[in-house]
Amino acid sequence: MLDIKFVLQNLELIKQNAENRNVKVDLDKIASVYEERKLLQQEIDELRSERNVIAKDMTSCSAENRPVLVERSKEIKEALATKEKRFKELDESFTSEFMKVPNLTHPDSPLGKSEDYNREIYRYKEPTQFSFKPKDHVEIGQDLDLIDFELGTKVSGSKFYFLKNEAVLLEYAITKFAIDALIKEGFTLISTPDLAKMEIVEGIGYNPRGSEAQIYSLNNSDLCLIGTAEITLGGMLANSVIDEQDLPKKFVGISHCFRTEAGAYGSFSKGLYRVHQFTKIEMFAFTTPEKSEETHEYFKGLEESLFRALDIPFRTIDICVGDLGGPAYRKYDLEAWMPGRRGDDENTNGNWGEVTSTSNCTDYQSRRLNIKYKSKETGKTEYLHMLNGTAFAISRTLISILENYQQSDGSVLVPKVLQPYLGFDVIKR
């Protein structure tokens, strides 16, 4: 959510921004409904003011005047009921459209309508070379008895899986490695609920309703399965005011993530790449507006250093304007090399696949969730900035490890940095 005053004063800029971001939103309707709502609000205020005056006079008025005042007050009450009902309709109409307005965009984000315009800004190593034909992680997982998709389908449905044996240990090793690194950076460790209220989910910017919803919701309840710990970590401070001296607040959360993945099929989402449930280690920060860009770069740097530590080739992408989600002001993705992924050309093997992502959502989420900070200098309360970043999404990290570290004999080496957490350096049968 943006500041309505800012939107009205910069209507053309906001229109252009929405168009650049591929968001369909009727800003003229927003402006006209808001104006109508405002005028009605003024009428309502006048009536209320008169009612308040009468209520005050009532204590001191003469006996014969009293029925006159009561009569007028009753008229006001009826008039108010009608106007307030209309106001509620206008307000709902305004709010539902206004919520669609996307965040402003960082001036350096590449302009473009689709992911083709995303800009590579950093690369760590070139794609892994093999002296043999590399397998994909589905085959490796099967051969080494690490991942069982058939069991997942049998018990829970398609796009569910069971991790087995060393893959389970890898999940814990990756988790512990990330936690250790981030605690050193001053993050507070959190294990969050896997369910959250709809108002929180919406506040973060996800749409939990409708056919395109990426979020599972529970019947007979206002709860949703979280799609990411971003929801619960951001929701932690909903409706609160933080002293500036307590910022930035940095959290690292461990959570299960649930995604409906409606309509996501095909060879680009094979195996573990696109699943209904996975574990994620998520970074989150609340900062002052002045510090959010710096923190965003810091998160990007952390994500890069974590993947460099695994020694897996990756590239960092500055996401283009048209590919940004509603809340993001700017977003960077890390794409790891996945040797088993289908190439852009059907006959080639290997491709880049998104493994982490970090967004600066500025005050877009804090406005919806009502999270402010008290400025030390002015004593005023202002909306703070919120940022999120993936440390590791376990499922996709497993893909990148299994596929890049596979050997000609079918075994998989363990990244050096994880060996101390596992006590072995190779997975084989």
Add this chain to the structure above:
RNA sequence: GGAGAGUUGGCCGAGUGGUUUAAGGCACUGGUCUUGAAAACCAGCGAGGAGCAAUCCUCCCGGGGUUCGAAUCCCUGACUCUCCGCCA
């Protein structure tokens, strides 16, 4: 699951139908004093909206109701605490 008590500004907390347009305290900001600081004293200080301004409106957990008038009464939902029951 049963019984009882609660939810008020950044925090604590008074307030059971009309001088509460929310007392008081803490914290915070400015000032006096001081070599400096602390203390003390003085002053300011909740949020949102409309308006050039004066000023006006809304907000006392959410929703609904009673009343000329509701933080205050009624209904309902959420949450917190205490005790009991059950249970990893």
